Amino acid sequence: MNLIQITEQQAPTLAPLVADFRVTLLSYLNIKAEPDLKAAEAEIKEFLQAGYPIFAAEENGEYAGYVVCKVVEDCVWVEHIYVRDEFRRRGVATMLFEKAEEVARSKGDDTVFNNVHPNNQGMIDFLRTKGYTVLNMIEIRKPYKGEKPATTIRVGDNVFDY
Template structure:
């Protein structure tokens, strides 16, 4: 079993878009209306939006490969790219997605360790994320990785207001 993590480059835009849409759909389609899913996917993962995010120097995307096949991806944000104003001493895991057939093989933990490595290398003190309150399996995974709930914020999925738990792991 060969596991490799590679930083995404601009030329990876299309494959990143495909994997982003596939994994978002698989994760959330059963608990959300098709209309709200469509609205969210169009806004969050259109080419222009992803291109802007990839060119932001305070964000990084990584693919994880298992035996040369893309198994998932990670997006981390620092400084002003973070989706909450939490200051420059922290790093946000904005997206961590493992494709359906690759789940529960240790790859999510591998991507989390990549985020930890960046956090420590940058001398940051805290790692944090927002997770949908109804995404029980991701919440269990984050608890396993040592995160605790420290807040809540709301966002819109299409026309529906939903709530994310803010989860934090302190490194000091």
């Protein structure tokens, strides 16, 4: 498995993974969607033009997964991390995440910030194995039109729809 840095020329070949990532994210909100390759390619180009490094794990000419590192001043966020189903549980996410941590260290920081859907238990479990256990902030918004939250989540004394 090789780790490569993505350039704008590679955006079309990475787009299917980004499109699948978006479909997966929407599924956490109980929204069914189809992959949008054009939007995914545009998103990749926007990240690259903003100076966010993107790395992909590649094996035998195909992408197994990718990570987008959102860099703002000295802080690094894992904006996206995604591994195709058939490559999961093979160390791909760890390799990608370690690259994000390397980017953070190059900026003088010793942590990467992660936004995670509360019901993305796989990602939460993954982060815990890497020592990420501090809840830093929560994001609160109004429901989308037509959105019907499926459950609630308690944070301290507060209950939020989710």
